[in-house]
Amino acid sequence: MILVTGGLGYIGSHTCVALQRAGHALTIVDNLANSKIGVLERIRALGGGSVEFHRADLRDGPALAAAFERHPVEAVIHFAGYKAVGESVAKPLEYYDNNIGGTFVLLDTMARFSVHRIVFSSSATVYGDPQRLPLTEDHPLGAVNPYGRTKQFIESILTDVAAGTPGFRHATLRYFNPMGAHPSGRLGEDPRGIPNNLFPYITQVAIGRLQKLRVFGNDYDTVDGTGVRDFIHVMDLAEGHVAALRYLLEKDRSITANLGTGRGNSVLEVVGAFERVTGIRIPHEFAPRRPGDVASCYADVSRAFAELGWKTKLGIEDMCRDGWAWQSANPQGYPD
Numbered sequence: 546m547i548l549v550t551g552g553l554g555y556i557g558s559h560t561c562v563a564l565q566r567a568g569h570a571l572t573i574v575d576n577l578a579n580s581k582i583g584v585l586e587r588i589r590a591l592g593g594g595s596v597e598f599h600r601a602d603l604r605d606g607p608a609l610a611a612a613f614e615r616h617p618v619e620a621v622i623h624f625a626g627y628k629a630v631g632e633s634v635a636k637p638l639e640y641y642d643n644n645i646g647g648t649f650v651l652l653d654t655m656a657r658f659s660v661h662r663i664v665f666s667s668s669a670t671v672y673g674d675p676q677r678l679p680l681t682e683d684h685p686l687g688a689v690n691p692y693g694r695t696k697q698f699i700e701s702i703l704t705d706v707a708a709g710t711p712g713f714r715h716a717t718l719r720y721f722n723p724m725g726a727h728p729s730g731r732l733g734e735d736p737r738g739i740p741n742n743l744f745p746y747i748t749q750v751a752i753g754r755l756q757k758l759r760v761f762g763n764d765y766d767t768v769d770g771t772g773v774r775d776f777i778h779v780m781d782l783a784e785g786h787v788a789a790l791r792y793l794l795e796k797d798r799s800i801t802a803n804l805g806t807g808r809g810n811s812v813l814e815v816v817g818a819f820e821r822v823t824g825i826r827i828p829h830e831f832a833p834r835r836p837g838d839v840a841s842c843y844a845d846v847s848r849a850f851a852e853l854g855w856k857t858k859l860g861i862e863d864m865c866r867d868g869w870a871w872q873s874a875n876p877q878g879y880p881d
Contacts, residue, residue, distance in 0.1 A: 546616040547790065548572045548660075550603060550651065551625030553580035555734045556666065556723055556782060558588055560622065562732065563783035564790070565592025574612050575625065576602040579737065581879040587731045603647030606654065613658045620662035620790060621655060623648070626695070629741050630670070630837070633692035644695035645702075652706060662793045663703070664716045664786055669775075669803070669842060671697040671719060679845040682719070682801050689837050700801070707799055714799045716789035721775035721805035721844050723782050724815075725864035726871035733871025734779075735878035743812060744776075744864070748872035751825045758827055760812050762834035767841060771812035775805035775843035778859035778867070788855040805844030806857045815861060822865040 547564060551557045552573035558580075561571055565588075573585070577600060589596050597615065601608035603625055626644040627633065633640040655663065672680050673687030688694045703715040724744045726733030739755075740746040749755045763770040785804040792800060810818075816827050850856045 557624040565594030570595040637691040730870035730874040758829035765840040773809035773841040788853040803844040809843035
């Protein structure tokens with residue numbers, strides 16, 4: 546049994562489907578703070594495997610222990626956490642309490658139940674302002690906002706636990722920019738309120754929920770003046786977790802790896818790809834740069850390929866096609 550925290554969220558739900566397809570039985574723990582219960586039946590239908598669900602906050606030790614008590618847990622995949630950069634600046638204590646506090650209780654519960662394998666959902670935000678590109682895993686860390694610092698601190702905690710606990714192994718996966726949806730259109734990104742990420746903003750403009758896309762900055766030293774990011778299809782990202790779990794179980798070693806495509810696309814290139822795939826024009830306006838944004842950010846993914854045997858298979862147009870299939874079939878997101 547694989548226990549997945551935050552398994553009903555955007556990346557978690559797609560990974561749960563990939564895990565089932567790979568033959569794993571799952572227990573999902575989610576407090577529904579940023580997800581909806583209706584996702585569960587869609588995961589079960591698409592994955593076709595065994596899935597149990599426990600509604601619990603990771604900071605609630607007894608509730609979390611109840612999920613571990615049901616079946617022997619082979620490994621944990623840890624997605625649960627608040628994830629909005631801007632909100633983290635406004636509410637830093639909430640982010641430290643939820644993200645780090647929840648991880649403390651999770652690791653303590655894992656120790657109590659002798660579970661020594663964890664795949665952790667980290668982020669490229671731990672690198673801060675890139676000193677060089679592409680970003681390799683040995684690039685200096687320097688998160689510049691509370692959200693990124695929670696990820697960086699948790700990485701350090703996992704390293705320290707591994708150093709002090711014989712047999713403890715972790716796979717720390719630094720995501721770049723997830724995009725797209727399950728090709729069925731049944732799973733996708735459903736942010737609460739105004740989207741923080743580019744692609745759901747585009748699709749909500751396309752569906753008519755938002756009037757126009759705001760592009761923050763058009764004077765960067767990039768191909769067209771807009772920011773460049775490493776966009777990765779969420780299904781490729783999900784398969785990266787399956788590969789990392791296999792690595793932990795078979796190789797019995799810890800690893801930290803970037804998950805991205807190894808190349809960057811600008812905001813306007815993504816908009817252009819979406820318009821080509823869908824035939825829908827996306828009106829947009831330029832706004833000033835946001836504090837903390839960088840011109841370009843993309844990954845060196847050679848370690849993930851060499852160690853995990855993983856690389857991306859899907860491109861920007863696949864992300865646009867699948868993401869639009871989700872949004873057009875679910876114009877208001879998941880039902881309440």
